Amino acid sequence: MSRSIEGLIFDLDGTVYLGNAALPGAVEGIAALRQQGKHVLFVSNKPLEPRDTYAKKLANLGIDATPDDVITSAYVLGYHLAQTEPHLNLYVVGEENLLHELRGHGLQIVNEFMEQDPMDVIRTNGVDAVVVAFDRTLSYRKLNTAYQALQTGARFFATNADKACPMPGGAIPDAGGTIAALEHMTGRKVELLAGKPSNLITQVALQK
Amino acid sequence: MSRSIEGLIFDLDGTVYLGNAALPGAVEGIAALRQQGKHVLFVSNKPLEPRDTYAKKLANLGIDATPDDVITSAYVLGYHLAQTEPHLNLYVVGEENLLHELRGHGLQIVNEFMEQDPMDVIRTNGVDAVVVAFDRTLSYRKLNTAYQALQTGARFFATNADKACPMPGGAIPDAGGTIAALEHMTGRKVELLAGKPSNLITQVALQK
Numbered sequence: 047m048s049r050s051i052e053g054l055i056f057d058l059d060g061t062v063y064l065g066n067a068a069l070p071g072a073v074e075g076i077a078a079l080r081q082q083g084k085h086v087l088f089v090s091n092k093p094l095e096p097r098d099t100y101a102k103k104l105a106n107l108g109i110d111a112t113p114d115d116v117i118t119s120a121y122v123l124g125y126h127l128a129q130t131e132p133h134l135n136l137y138v139v140g141e142e143n144l145l146h147e148l149r150g151h152g153l154q155i156v157n158e159f160m161e162q163d164p165m166d167v168i169r170t171n172g173v174d175a176v177v178v179a180f181d182r183t184l185s186y187r188k189l190n191t192a193y194q195a196l197q198t199g200a201r202f203f204a205t206n207a208d209k210a211c212p213m214p215g216g217a218i219p220d221a222g223g224t225i226a227a228l229e230h231m232t233g234r235k236v237e238l239l240a241g242k243p244s245n246l247i248t249q250v251a252l253q254k
Numbered sequence: 255m256s257r258s259i260e261g262l263i264f265d266l267d268g269t270v271y272l273g274n275a276a277l278p279g280a281v282e283g284i285a286a287l288r289q290q291g292k293h294v295l296f297v298s299n300k301p302l303e304p305r306d307t308y309a310k311k312l313a314n315l316g317i318d319a320t321p322d323d324v325i326t327s328a329y330v331l332g333y334h335l336a337q338t339e340p341h342l343n344l345y346v347v348g349e350e351n352l353l354h355e356l357r358g359h360g361l362q363i364v365n366e367f368m369e370q371d372p373m374d375v376i377r378t379n380g381v382d383a384v385v386v387a388f389d390r391t392l393s394y395r396k397l398n399t400a401y402q403a404l405q406t407g408a409r410f411f412a413t414n415a416d417k418a419c420p421m422p423g424g425a426i427p428d429a430g431g432t433i434a435a436l437e438h439m440t441g442r443k444v445e446l447l448a449g450k451p452s453n454l455i456t457q458v459a460l461q462k
Binding site for chain 1: 374375393402422423427435436439
């Protein structure tokens with residue numbers, strides 16, 4: 047391998063492991079690269095787990111990794127917004143890990159407007175931006191809230207735009223469907239995508 | 255008005271009434287048409303209410319109407335499927351009124367697979383077709399179930415494809431967003447649309 051390559055970025059699911067098993071050659075290959083002095087990072091488009099969960103999973107497979115070696119779409123979005131737009135109030139269509147990650151970067155998340163009827167026009171006062179993510183707790187209330195905020199001018203961000211997430215026995219709906227629904231209903235387009243294929247995830251990796 | 259016109263079809267929301275008030279001239283205009291011997295029908299793309307609810311609402315506004323004078327997208331879909339595909343097992347992303355309407359046409363609706371985890375790949379054995387409708391009880395479980403059924407070859411029907419439904423103070427997400435999400439994720443297209451702008455609703459009206 048060329049000496050000019052200082053580091054490598056590996057995708058996790060389907061590249062380093064599949065389910066809970068390392069893929070053939072992955073453990074040995076990464077060890078060999080590190081012996082050559084290469085810097086190895088791991089990326090995942092999934093915003094569902096914290097970075098230390100991935101680091102522990104890698105360690106269990108025989109690949110040393112710290113949370114700092116792992117980059118997720120949730121981390122990239124939090125890192126980027128904290129640098130560029132730290133004062134936006136975010137409404138998040140996402141799971142608990144993403145909320146935790148964004149708050150960890152000092153970002154503000156507005157409440158869920160639970161006092162309003164989800165079947166009415168929800169008043170999203172105070173929301174500056176909508177964040178759409180892989181969310182297995184998606185509901186009409188969340189879709190309606192995001193829709194109303196986008197209709198009244200909120201900015202439109204997403205962690206990732208995958209159509210479906212591979213799972214044992216198939217795949218389940220990912221953020222791409224929610225984004226498509228909101229884009230179709232509002233005529234808006236996502237303006238910032240943190241995960242692959244956006245180059246934001248690469249930019250953040252290169253700063254490591 | 256030309257004598258060759260035997261009947262007229264009126265849209266309801268925003269044409270005959272807005273909210274709970276008749277629009278100016280609607281009551282008198284419809285009465286005049288009927289005095290001329292014209293057959294008047296009322297249509298709504300909304301699959302949320304039974305036809306007799308609309309008939310009662312019209313009567314309260316001073317417009318005589320029976321349930322037979324009213325055509326909804328739910329009625330059109332039920333009527334059409336009962337004539338053409340009466341033996342399909344339907345999985346319905348929709349509200350209670352739609353289930354009731356479809357069952358009233360003798361159609362079979364499969365259960366919600368509640369014993370399966372909505373965060374896993376849901377096995378939709380026995381589903382022949384997915385019906386997508388305006389559904390203010392949309393959930394990740396429903397989206398995942400419809401996705402899995404479509405991925406394994408189920409047919410793809412919808413009551414209506416409106417992006418949003420007008421409401422006091424704005425609009426709320428309608429079936430169009432759910433259709434866009436499922437079309438985007440599966441690469442499939444809705445093959446049968448009951449409501450406007452499909453001509454199926456007109457065909458059913460002309461049989462009246």
